[in-house]
Amino acid sequence: DQQVKQNSPSLSVQEGRISILNCDYTNSMFDYFLWYKKYPAEGPTFLISISSIKDKNEDGRFTVFLNKSAKHLSLHIVPSQPGDSAVYFCAARVDYGGSQGNLIFGKGTKLSVKP
Amino acid sequence: DTEVTQTPKHLVMGMTNKKSLKCEQHMGHRAMYWYKQKAKKPPELMFVYSYEKLSINESVPSRFSPECPNSSLLNLHLHALQPEDSALYLCASSPGLLRYEQYFGPGTRLTVT
Numbered sequence: 001d002q003q004v005k006q007n008s009p010s011l012s013v014q015e016g017r018i019s020i021l022n023c024d025y026t027n028s029m030f031d032y033f034l035w036y037k038k039y040p041a042e043g044p045t046f047l048i049s050i051s052s053i054k055d056k057n058e059d060g061r062f063t064v065f066l067n068k069s070a071k072h073l074s075l076h077i078v079p080s081q082p083g084d085s086a087v088y089f090c091a092a093r094v095d096y097g098g099s100q101g102n103l104i105f106g107k108g109t110k111l112s113v114k115p
Numbered sequence: 116d117t118e119v120t121q122t123p124k125h126l127v128m129g130m131t132n133k134k135s136l137k138c139e140q141h142m143g144h145r146a147m148y149w150y151k152q153k154a155k156k157p158p159e160l161m162f163v164y165s166y167e168k169l170s171i172n173e174s175v176p177s178r179f180s181p182e183c184p185n186s187s188l189l190n191l192h193l194h195a196l197q198p199e200d201s202a203l204y205l206c207a208s209s210p211g212l213l214r215y216e217q218y219f220g221p222g223t224r225l226t227v228t
Contacts, residue, residue, distance in 0.1 A: 034216055034217075036219075041221075042221050043119070043121075043205050043207075043220050043222050044158065046217065046218055049216050089158075102160055102163065102171060103215075105157035106157060107157055108157060
């Protein structure tokens with residue numbers, strides 16, 4: 001059973017507009033959420049994170065919103081640039097107790113930003 | 116510096132070979148991870164080392180054997196692999212101390228023939 005779901009496999013956006021990537025989760029024990037960006041043949045690159053006690057975190061063009069009651073988070077990229085074209089993974093941390101825990105990844109959304 | 120390095124970049128091995136994948140980070144991170152990623156799938160956790168001790172083994176077959184010689188190095192020893200083990204193997208590290216973001220290396224593309 002998928003605990004972290006990214007229901008849109010792909011998203012196409014015009015350069016300069018907003019990209020909104022969505023993620024839903026089922027496990028209420030998740031306490032930390034992260035977004036990663038991945039280019040082909042490279043490892044994922046950490047973008048931004050949010051603790052479950054917050055509802056928004058912003059870093060430059062990237063903003064993550066968390067709605068705990070809906071078990072939903074989203075990543076907003078404004079303005080979108082062609083270099084943002086990549087696969088975006090949502091991940092959630094589950095605490096194993098006293099350790100770093102484990103990240104559960106969604107299946108990813110491929111973002112294409114057209115010039 | 117947020118760099119995690121992995122060697123080799125590509126590896127082709129036969130089912131009877133023994134090989135090792137290496138991972139290194141010099142960020143002072145206290146946790147290190149091995150993931151396996153198949154095409155068009157998310158990374159799947161294999162092992163977690165926390166303070167150089169194996170803390171999580173996600174039911175990985177014994178033909179994969181992790182080793183953490185020190186806080187900066189992580190190895191994955193491979194023996195008698197199967198063709199279905201062909202994948203991108205990713206190493207990651209995280210700072211610890213209530214910071215959970217993981218920094219990934221570029222991966223080793225493994226092909227088992």
